[in-house]
Amino acid sequence: MNFSGLIQDFGPLTITGLAQGAIIALFALGYTLVYGVLRLINFAHSEVFLMGTYFCLLVWGLFGLDQNSATPSTIAVIGLVLLGMVVAIVASGATALAVELVAYRPLRKRNAPPLAFLITAIGASLFLSETVGVITKRNITGVPPLIRPRDVFVIGNTHVTNLQILIIVLALVMMYVLDRFINRSRLGRGIRAVAQNPDSAALMGVNKSRVISLVFLLGGLMAGIAAVMYDLKIGVTRFDAGFLLGIEAFTAAVLGGIGNLRGALLGGLLLGVLQNYAAGLFGTQWLHAASFVLLVLILLVRPTGLLGESLGRARA
Amino acid sequence: MRQVLARAIGGVAVIGLIAGAAACNSDSSSDTTSGSNCGYKLAFFGALTGSAANLGVNIEQGFELAVQQYNTKKGSDCITVQKFDSQGDPAVAPGVARQLVTDKKILGVVGPPFSGESEAADPIFEAAGIPTITPSATRVSLAANGWKVFHRAVANDDAQGPAAANYIKDTLKATKVFVADDQSAYGAGLADVVKKTLGSAVVGTDKTEADGKQTDFSATVQKVVSSGATVMFYGGYYQNGGLIRKQLTAANWKGTLVGGDGMKDPGLAKAAGNAAAEGTIVTCPCSPPEKAGGTFVTDYKAKWNVDAGTYSDVAFDAANIYLAGLDAGNNTPEKMNTYLTTVDYKGIANEYKFTSTGELDPSLIKVWTFKFDASGVEIADQEVKTS
Numbered sequence: 040m041n042f043s044g045l046i047q048d049f050g051p052l053t054i055t056g057l058a059q060g061a062i063i064a065l066f067a068l069g070y071t072l073v074y075g076v077l078r079l080i081n082f083a084h085s086e087v088f089l090m091g092t093y094f095c096l097l098v099w100g101l102f103g104l105d106q107n108s109a110t111p112s113t114i115a116v117i118g119l120v121l122l123g124m125v126v127a128i129v130a131s132g133a134t135a136l137a138v139e140l141v142a143y144r145p146l147r148k149r150n151a152p153p154l155a156f157l158i159t160a161i162g163a164s165l166f167l168s169e170t171v172g173v174i175t176k177r178n179i180t181g182v183p184p185l186i187r188p189r190d191v192f193v194i195g196n197t198h199v200t201n202l203q204i205l206i207i208v209l210a211l212v213m214m215y216v217l218d219r220f221i222n223r224s225r226l227g228r229g230i231r232a233v234a235q236n237p238d239s240a241a242l243m244g245v246n247k248s249r250v251i252s253l254v255f256l257l258g259g260l261m262a263g264i265a266a267v268m269y270d271l272k273i274g275v276t277r278f279d280a281g282f283l284l285g286i287e288a289f290t291a292a293v294l295g296g297i298g299n300l301r302g303a304l305l306g307g308l309l310l311g312v313l314q315n316y317a318a319g320l321f322g323t324q325w326l327h328a329a330s331f332v333l334l335v336l337i338l339l340v341r342p343t344g345l346l347g348e349s350l351g352r353a354r355a
Numbered sequence: 356m357r358q359v360l361a362r363a364i365g366g367v368a369v370i371g372l373i374a375g376a377a378a379c380n381s382d383s384s385s386d387t388t389s390g391s392n393c394g395y396k397l398a399f400f401g402a403l404t405g406s407a408a409n410l411g412v413n414i415e416q417g418f419e420l421a422v423q424q425y426n427t428k429k430g431s432d433c434i435t436v437q438k439f440d441s442q443g444d445p446a447v448a449p450g451v452a453r454q455l456v457t458d459k460k461i462l463g464v465v466g467p468p469f470s471g472e473s474e475a476a477d478p479i480f481e482a483a484g485i486p487t488i489t490p491s492a493t494r495v496s497l498a499a500n501g502w503k504v505f506h507r508a509v510a511n512d513d514a515q516g517p518a519a520a521n522y523i524k525d526t527l528k529a530t531k532v533f534v535a536d537d538q539s540a541y542g543a544g545l546a547d548v549v550k551k552t553l554g555s556a557v558v559g560t561d562k563t564e565a566d567g568k569q570t571d572f573s574a575t576v577q578k579v580v581s582s583g584a585t586v587m588f589y590g591g592y593y594q595n596g597g598l599i600r601k602q603l604t605a606a607n608w609k610g611t612l613v614g615g616d617g618m619k620d621p622g623l624a625k626a627a628g629n630a631a632a633e634g635t636i637v638t639c640p641c642s643p644p645e646k647a648g649g650t651f652v653t654d655y656k657a658k659w660n661v662d663a664g665t666y667s668d669v670a671f672d673a674a675n676i677y678l679a680g681l682d683a684g685n686n687t688p689e690k691m692n693t694y695l696t697t698v699d700y701k702g703i704a705n706e707y708k709f710t711s712t713g714e715l716d717p718s719l720i721k722v723w724t725f726k727f728d729a730s731g732v733e734i735a736d737q738e739v740k741t742s
Contacts, residue, residue, distance in 0.1 A: 048577050055573035106628045107731070177404045177442070179594060181625055188605045196581065198607070273570045274601050275626055277406070280570065318574030324538060324562040326574065 045319040050197030052315040058203040058272065060311020061210035065265035066288035067295070067303040068217065069135070069258030075298035076234045076254045078153070082160035083138045085285030086167035087131045087259050091266025092276040093171065094130035095123035099183050106181025106274065116185050120267065128263035135259030136252060138163050144248075164282075172278035179275040186271050206268045213264055214304045217257065221300060230254055234298070287314075287327075290334050296344030305345055392686050393433040397422060397677055398455055400466035400476065400487075402443030406567030407592040409622045411443060411468050413664030414490050418465045420651075420658055420667075421674035434678065437461060443566075445471040445540070452476035456483035462691050463488065463677045465670055469617075470494035470541035480504050486692040488676060490669035491616065493640060494544040498712040505713040506695055508669050508705075510640035510720035512541075515615055516548025518722040518739040519588060519638045523553065523613055526737075527636075529586040533579045535561040535599075536590035545615045546590030558582045563599075566592040576602045585610045592617040596635075597626025604631035611636060619665045624731025635727040636736070641704065642723055643735035644668055648703040672702030 045052070066088055073081040099119060104111075111119065142163045146155055188200040221227040232240035233250045241247050269284070270276060287310060295306025310330055317329030337345065399418050402411030415438060422436050439455050441448040448467065455461065456479060464480060464487040467473045473492040480487050481502045488506045489497075495511045523529050534557050536546035543562075550557055559582035561575045576599070579587050587603070587610060589596050596618040603612065604627070614623075616639040624632035645652055647668040655663040655671075680694040700707045708716040725733040 044578065044581070048581050051577045051581075052574065055577065059571055059573065106625065107630070172404075176408060177406065178408060178622075179406070179626055181628065184628060190607075200605075273598070274628070275570065275598060277567065277570075279567070283568065283570065315574050315577075319578070322562055323572075323574050324564070327564075 040320055041322075042320070045316060047196075048319050049316075050195055052319050053312055054197055054199055054203055056312035056315035057308055058206045058311070059315070060291075060308040061207045062265050062268050062272065062307075063284065063288050063291050063311055064304045064307025065210050065213060065261045065268070066284060067292040067307050068214075068261040068300065070289050070292040071295075071297055071300060071303040072230075072254050072258045074292070076230060076251065077143075079143065079156050080160065080289070081138070081255075081258070082157075082285075083142065083163040083167065084135070084258060084262065085281035085288075086164050086171075087135045087138070087281075088262040088266050088269075088284065089168060089171060089276075089278070089281035090134040091127035091131035091259075091263040092270050092280060093180070095127040095267050095270060096180055096182060096276065098126045099123060099185075104183035104185075106183060108183045110184055110187050119185055120271070123270075124264055124267045127266045128260050131263035131266060132256045132259035134167070135255040135262070139252060139255040144251075147251075168278050168282060175278055177278055179277050182270045182274045182276065184274070202272060206272060209264065209268065210304070210307075213261060214300070217261065218300055220257075226250075226253060287330065290330055293344055294334055294337060296346040299344065299346045302344055302346035309345075392681055392684070393429070393431065394460065395462050395681065395686060396435045396437045396458065396460045397674060398437040398439060398458075398461045398464045398466075400439045400448075400452065400455060400464050401441055401468040401472070403438060403440040405442035405444060406594045407443045407469070407617065407622075409593070409620045410491065410617070410665060411441075411466075413620075413667045414466065414468050414670040416659050417490075417655065417663065417667030417670035418674045420655055421671045421678065423658070424654070425675075425678045434681070435460075441467060441472050441476065443469050443472060445475040448472035448476040449479060452479040456480065456485060461485060462681065462686065462688055465490065465673045465677075467492060468666070469539075470497060470544065471539050473497050474540050477502055477505055483688075484692065485688050486677075486695055488673040488695070490666045490673050492541070493616065494540050495548075496540075496544070498714050502713065504692055506709050507714055508673050508707055509666070509715060510722060511714065512545045512548050512615075514720050514722055515638050515640050516545055517552045518724070519545075519613055519615065520549045520552035522636065522638065522724055522739055523549075523586050523588065524556065527586055527611060527613075529584075529611075530556055531558045531582065531584045531586075532556045533559045533561075533582050533584035533587045534590075535563060535575060535579075535587065537563050537565050537592070537595055539565055539591065541615075541617055542590035542592070544590070545617075546588065549588050549590070553588075558584050563591070563595060566595045569595065570598060572599050572602050575599065576606050576608070579603065579610075580606055580608050586613055587611075588613045589618070590615060593620040593623040594626050597623040597632065600627040600635060601631050613637070616640065616665060619725055619733055621731050621733070623733075624727055629729060629731040632727045632731055633729050637725050637727075637733060638722060638739070639665060639725060640720060640722050641666055641669060642721055642738075643725070645735075646704075647671075651703045668702075668704035672700070672704050672707065675702060676700045676707060 069084040142159045186202050188202045190198045229245045229250045291306035291310040295302025318326045399415045402408045439451050441451045468491045470492045486504045490508050493512045536542040600612050613636045619637040619639050644663040685691045685694045722739045724736040726736045
């Protein structure tokens, strides 16, 4: 146990953990939203994220950019990142809607048991990731270096770069926007109504199918943003990038309270940071093992997750 | 009515099953070739897809070139190439190996290229008696299992590891080195040898997830930066190596990354970006491909439209060792295996003689270092003393 290493690196590990955690948090929102409304764990959400990572690379490739290109001017970078985000959101949202339409809606119409949904979800996830794997020969695709990490400020040995600040701020902003949407808007009220009791909501005039599609779309939207941030931070994507991160995101969602939006944020940030501490303390090979031990410990004490309450139960 | 239908279908199924089995039987007994030594197969077993696929594909292409040239010389499609994709994954390899050994026409295997899949698949080849020549698996313990079918056409990590460590000490003159590996049979084995040779110069160690299983290395990078190391040695493959190099550069680390033959591929520059990868050193128990004899370099380029890659020349030689054995009348796996114990073959990349455990004769081993240039290609640097 390397305590001195952990104390020495505490600052840098915290910042890099927060940046990684922010991406995980955005990704986790998709899981938590769908579970909150449908009581369904959407395993295909990892491929929703994957499509976002690939499609924004495709668009950037149209501009002739690959991992060896020079960094363009600031105006061009802003434009490209925004364009990439739009494309990723569209691609992720479309994938999420397609999965809902093809994989889940027919089962819902037939009142299938929950196990059928689980199998279909895993099947959809495998189909999409393996197809991408065959197309890309399971090799990596590089990302153009649009944002060169530059130190914005330094505290001791902790370097905080522009990219890390961008990721964390963006995640917080998107989380706030989503929270306001769910809690204040009419559509958001519809989502909470369906989450609370689908049949009563239908009786009150809420279009259940439309709400469910909206929930998938929102999850896809968040995943698309997470996808672009992932591309810029990690610099490569692979056919199983969604799977690797998806396990962590799902863990984060459960950690924070599945069905709880703020729980997803807290769970994601906490997981990112604690994983890094575990890596610093025990060695990077314990990174994933540590996060699952943590999950089990927290669930033992608080079975509903840290923030507990779900989407349906409105705050007083 | 339904009962009659069910019985009719059942009867047809049973007849079909018996006919199929009979057909299979007659197939395998009717292929005794009459002295022409044609109609046999040579197999490639290794990663054709997957995170380290480039290394497997380089070897497969060298192997296939040799067989194609042999067939052209014979004037017919004498020897068939059979490819088996293990994805470089020790979990996938055994299943694919079992598939390979059911084909009784296969005289020998070129591969497996990786140490992890060798550990998993070689027991199956040993049980079936199919000879293997690996052009690249360097883990030392592979030769210690008593396998009669195992043959290694290159030096192992007991030569490559000290070569890397000596280069770090003598050429890079580093006093603080960080050593990490990907916990694979190859990576951990190589890193352990390097750690032993470097001794007190090692200021920190870490382990990462297997190749392709991790993309965020921020914890490892942070450890390297705070250890003050000027050189990092990573035992692993090019994808993880490239990502680590990229993230080290992003963290403003000014040191040099050194790796083994698993990182010797342009794929490292693809993962890291050419600018970050420039200056990375990799060792290899192989000589530079452009030094290969004969017309290999131009033939390879003409057939595959790319330059010969890591170990393509060794795989070419491995295939030709089998073909020379076949020409000498060894047309069963057992005869081929016996032939390999006494073979002395002068190929285009090296001369090949195997010891009783399957290792390459120690007098024939050589280790080179390569450096990545600005265009993302590894260029020969120098030949290294191995002890």
